[in-house]
Amino acid sequence: MILEKKKTFNAFAARQGLRSTRQRDIILDVFLATHEHLSVEELYLKVKASQPGIGQATVYRTLKLFVEAGLAREMMLPDGQTRYEHQLVGEHHDHLICTGCNAIIEFEDEQIEQLQRDIAKRHGFSLTAHKMQLFGLCPACSSKA
Amino acid sequence: MILEKKKTFNAFAARQGLRSTRQRDIILDVFLATHEHLSVEELYLKVKASQPGIGQATVYRTLKLFVEAGLAREMMLPDGQTRYEHQLVGEHHDHLICTGCNAIIEFEDEQIEQLQRDIAKRHGFSLTAHKMQLFGLCPACSSKA
DNA sequence: CAAGTTATTGAAAGTCGTTTTCAAAAGACC
C-alpha cells in the first residue's frame, strides 16, 4: 500500500516534470508511515529527526504537492493549523471530533452523502467536494466533565 | 427582530458586567443590518463609514462578544478569513458554496441532522455542534465552465 | 562524463489575519 502510494506520487512527479529529490522521498516516507492527522509542524519535526538539515518551507511545499498528487488531503480544524491526512482514491470520510481531548474519529455515511447530493441537485449545483465535522465530547471526556 | 437581538446582547452584557459603549452599539447595528457572511475586514469598513475613528481591534473584539452572546456564529472558509453570520437561537444551518463565484447558499436538513446524531451516539459522543459544507459550482458558474 | 540548463532547497524576510500591549479616554459608581 505504501509502495502503491509512492508509485502514485512518482507518476504525478513524472507527469509534472518534477525532479526526484532526497527531501521529497523522506517527507513522503514519514508521511506514509504515520496515520494521524498531522500538522505541518508535527511532520516537520518528525522529518527533521531523520534528516536534520531539512527546512520547514520544503515540508510545506511538499505537502502541497501530495495534495495535488491526490494522496493527501488538507483539513482545517478550529485550532488554526492545517492538518494533512491520507487520501485513498475515491475515499472520502468525515470527522467526529472531541472538543475535550481533540481526538478525531473518522466515519463515512452513504445515506448522508446521498442526501448531500440531493441538496446540491435541488439547487442546481454540480457537487465537487464536501466537508462535515461533528463536534462533541468523547465518552472519556464526557464522564470527566 | 433586530430589537430582539439587541436585547439579547444587552442581557448578555449585563450578565457579564460589560459596559455599554458607543462603539459596540454601532458595530451591532451594522452587523444586524447586513445579511451576508461578512469578514471582519468587510464589517470594519462598513463600520468606519458611520464612525471613522473606530479601530479594527475593537471590531475583532466585539465580534467575539457577539459569538459569546449567541447572536453570531463564526465560519471558516478556505479563503483564510473568518466570517460571521447571524445566529438565531436554536437555528443551525449548513452551507452550499460555489467554488466559482464564492456564493453561499444556506440550507438545513433534518434528515441529515438525525443521521449525525445517530453517528455520534454510535460512538458514545455527546454532540454539541456540527459543520457541514458542500462545495461545487452554481448553475451560472457551471454553464460558464 | 563534463558542461549547461533548470528545478529545488534552506534560511531569512515577507504576508496576512488576528491578538496583545499599553497609555489615554470613557463608563459606572459612589
Next chain:
DNA sequence: GGTCTTTTGAAAACGACTTTCAATAACTTG
C-alpha cells in the same frame, strides 16, 4: 465631581504560511 475599572485605538507582536534569493542538486545534451 472624583475614583475605580473597563474599553478603546494605534501600534507592536504573533503565528501560520509563503515568497525570495542565492546556492545547490538533478536532469539533459553534446
